[in-house]
Amino acid sequence: MDNNPIVNNSDMNEAHRAQLLKIIHQKELQNEICSRAELAKMTGLTQASITKIVASLIESGIVLETGIIKGSGNRRAIGLKLNSEKNCVIGVKFSRYMYTVGMFDISGKFYEQTEVEFDITDDPIIVLKDIKKLIREYLDKNENVVAIGMAVPGPYLKNEGHIAVVSHMKSWHDVNFLKEFENEFDKPFFIEQDANAGAMAEWWFGNHKKPMNTLAYFLMGEGVGSGIVENEKLLFGKQGAASEVGHISIDYRGPRCECGNYGCLELYCSTRVMLARAKEALPSIFTDKKHKRIDDYDVIFEAARKGDGAILDIMKEMAQYIAYGCVTLINAYNPDIIVIGDVISKAGDILLPQIKRIVEERTIPELFSQVDIMMSELSVDPTLYGAAAIATDRVLGKPSEYLTAK
Ligand SMILES: [Zn+2]
Structure with a gap:
């Protein structure tokens, strides 16, 4: 046991400061402003402690008073918010x-x-x-x-x-x-x-139904991967490489992956693969050589929306593979929600109904009925x-x- 009272005290104060900041932050994300009385209620700390800690946060320039708000029991209170700017x-x-x-x-x-x-x-x-x-x-x-x-x-x-x-x-x-x-x-x-x-961006800024226990973020871009947040905490594993769904084999006789495994999911449905296949199937749609890569993806999705058969076939296969990934995520983590993000999130209208149908066919009904599958709706790239x-x-x-x- 650490018996240095000074270290313990300052550690304790720091933990409380962090705790209050996170509550104020969470409230702000829900467009709410909290008061000292609410912080006391939510943390179980005394009013006197809260007053002291909040004073130190204001002094450090991290927290601001916002003026009078309606506190609990309709009593007037001073609101607190982060000094974000x-x-x-x-x-x-x-x-x-x-x-x-x-x-x-x-x-x-x-x-x-x-x-x-x-x-x-x-x-x-x-x-x-x-x-x-x-x-x-x-x-x-x-x-x-x-x-x-x-x-x-x-x-x-x-x-x-x-x-x-x-x-x-x-x-x-x-x-x-x-x-x-x-x-x-x-x-x-x-x-x-x-x-x-x-996954962290979706947990914090995704405006998903709360309370939420487990969120799985399924990154579907040039790479394929997933991140899991459970009760605000990321799942890391020993080295930080947990939940690498892109390297789960979907065909043990499939091609060798750079990771050493065979038939990894990423080999079938990264957007690199999708782009290469689309260029082979329908080179005529990629006319603008100066196109940025990101624009090439828009070209593919537009062709699918216009009903081009060859591109629709590629998208149909993409939906299958993405669905297999979702099934794995459901069986591995039993999430409340799977959010599909990165390049593929722009093609939700084309892919999502097919993905959901395949996941439903291949998932235990009790699990499927409790999970939402959606494309990321954040206005900024979730990874950034x-x-x-x-x-x-x-x-x-x-x-x-x-x-x-x-
Ligand atoms: Zn692999």
Whole structure:
């Protein structure tokens, strides 16, 4: 047992500060403002303790008083909210063909983003330099940035700092993201696997039915992965690579995957595969050579909407594979909700009814009846949003370390 009373006291205070900040944050996400009396009721702490802790949070510039609100029992109370404008976070999404840097504040408000496409064969050293340059430009624009969060493709080994397998990006295997970024800026820098980041964004900003126990985020883009949040906490496993649904085999006699397994889901339904198949089946629709990759996906979805038979066949198969992934997620995690995000979320009208039908056929009815399957409806890419959400989560968890008065 730790018998140093000073350490214990300050740890206790820090835990309480973090607890109050998270409650205020959650309330704000639900468009509610809370008072000191409500905080006392929700935490079980005395009014006197709450008053003291809130005073320290106001003094540090993290919390603001908003004026009089209607408190419990219709009594008037002073509302509290996060001083969001003065506490911003930068989110960075790194994917197989593009990186995006975005500005948010700790209440989740989105300000702006910049997307840059790169070539998969480009030298990682040059791409990393460009990413750092763009982050620095964002830092120069806003003096209120308190932290930076970055999302990278999984399976990402958290403690070692590198991605275990990046399909079709072998040159990136040796890049140590922690070494590259952790001490590069004078701000705390947090790195998370992309589907985990998306899962956090959906949990916090997805406007899903609450209370919710388990959310599964199914990332369906150039990579295929999933992130699981259970009661506000991400599921990591030992090395941070839990719930890699993209590397679950759907055909043990299938082609060899870079991970070592055979017939991994990702080999059949990543959007890379979809794009390659569409280009082969119907090259005539990809007329604009200057198209960004992201626009090529829109071309495919438009062709499907117009009823092009060859593209519809490809989409039908995509729906099947995505449904198999959903069935696996249901059997593995019994989630309240599966949110399908990334590139594929733009094709919900084409894919979702088929996905649901197949999942229903292949899932235990009692489980199927309790799970919602939907496409992400966030206006910002969940992975980018999630990178910012991860940074926010970490700084709110240790306010004295990361959010001291500037
Ligand atoms: Zn694999």
